[in-house]
Amino acid sequence: MTSEVCPFFRTMRIMTDQLKDSAAQELDERCFLSAQSMPNLKVSEHFQVLKLLGEGSYGKVMLAVHRKRGTPMALKFFPRQSTSLTSFLREYNLSLSYCTHPSLTRALGIFFSTPTYYVFAQQAGLYGDLYDVIVSEVGVDEECVQRVMSQLSGAVTHLHSLGFVHRDIKPENIFLCDSSCRWVKLGDFGLSRAIGSTVRAVWYDSPFCTPEVEPAKEAQTEREWDGTEEEMEEIWITVEPCIDSWALGVLVYCLLTGCFPWEQSTHDDRGYRRYKEWFDSEVEKEEKMRHCEWRGEEERDCYTIMKENQRNNPPPSQFEGLSPLAMTLLKELLHPEPKHRGSPEEILSYLGGPWLTETEVEENRKAEEAEKEARKIREEGGVEEELAREGKGER
Known part of the structure; x- marks a missing residue:
């Protein structure tokens, strides 16, 4: 084999x-x-x-x-x-x-x-860019978020299929073709490079900067404080699609909350450090679950597992208000290890379900009301059938 x-x-x-x-x-x-x-x-x-x-x-x-x-x-x-x-x-x-x-x-x-x-x-984006419509500490409505991310998933996947990585996905580079974000376009390809090419790792102070270039920040700090003329060895990275996946994950969070999950993706940033600790504990739990499945224990519904995980191991406070479905998507896109990061195409698998807890609560309420109504109809139908049977017996 x-x-x-x-x-x-x-x-x-x-x-x-x-x-x-x-x-x-x-x-x-x-x-x-x-x-x-x-x-x-x-x-x-x-x-x-x-x-x-x-x-x-x-x-x-x-x-x-x-x-x-x-x-x-x-x-x-x-x-x-x-x-x-x-x-x-x-x-x-x-x-x-x-x-x-x-x-x-x-x-x-x-x-x-x-x-x-x-x-x-x-082509001109006549309605500004995505940054213009994000309300600080509020974001945009969930339906709009899913609509935008669906389009960007297809756009970035298409670019990757042709052999290129965008490398600069952020709200300012996503242009609006109408006032309600029904059609958006990713632009500004100044940093785009072919997949597999090597570029000098440059650190920039932003949540969109991937954690794998943190060594570049450390090297930059040493270069700034070192009084000698000796040149530091430059750090080079390979351009891979996972760079865009990270940016899309940060963008999902930004659109849902109107904030950023952290200021920068380094271990000295409190927000990122808390996320990384939570992420590591999630990975450890998943390993244990896989071990249980291997031993033949009962398989459960994927969404039930997501909800249980969020109850047993709540995400950091900055993720409060996001549903288990959204957190699972973010875990895919915001994987600290680039080789394990999910692809932009995976966003499509998470469309349709609730990404905000309040949306999930409302959907559950509507489902319960629908079930009550269905039960009432079934019960009334049962009574009518019994009356019909009794009527036949009398005749």
Whole structure:
């Protein structure tokens, strides 16, 4: 059996590596070709710029209308002084050629340079971004959360299937196509890289930063306090889809609560440390349960187990108000070990059930009322049948 299985997995690994290599190589070729044909244009001659949509360290995004076509679009401006041509073309070509999912922001095939900027056009999110609709310490309604996460699950899974990881999923990079979040688009692919490529581990102070890059923070601290000129060894990480899974888990929490679960995912952060201790105890319990199942003990309903676990080992206080179903999803996405982290596609398995405790209570109340009504109908039906039988007997 081993001799048959091992070649299969070796073949699958080779095919996966080839996909990663081909994705990066194909993107590089597209960048090379587009560099040969990038025109120089004057913005005001071709576009009517209407207003600022957003800005950040990358540059700015302006809402504009194409003067000849009358088409509304977003123009993304990258300062030439601080942006390499390579990074500009990589983001443009990735957005143009690979973002074919309806919940990924796609470039429109217009790119050019000015004396001070590199610019490309993309689909415009006319209703702002997800950050604008999250109410602090409240979040958004649960139906909206599940709707948004369903779309993002498909978008990120699609991007991964083409060999790329987004690496910067956060509310500010999710754009709204309507006022009620029925259609959202993930955008800003400046940090996106091919799966399997290596990048320098950079720590940034955010709950979206994955715990596996904590050593980079420690190295950075040593570098800051070390008075010598000796260079520290840089830390490199492999780009894997699990980076996006972590960000999606933090996003679920943020949308449900209007807060973040912790300030940063390091062991010196109290919120993360409490979560990690709870998570480790959950893993230990699951191991014991698997051992019991192996010994042939009775199997139970999965949802019943989730509820029992939450009663016996309550999550940290920052997760109060989240249902057992939501906590199980977060355990999948926010697994401290990257190789065991769930995939974005798994979000789809948790849609439809209650993610908030108050929703679960309300659903249980409605179910009890429906059961009472059904029982009443059955009882009334039984009485009618007996009366009918008695009537037949009298005749």
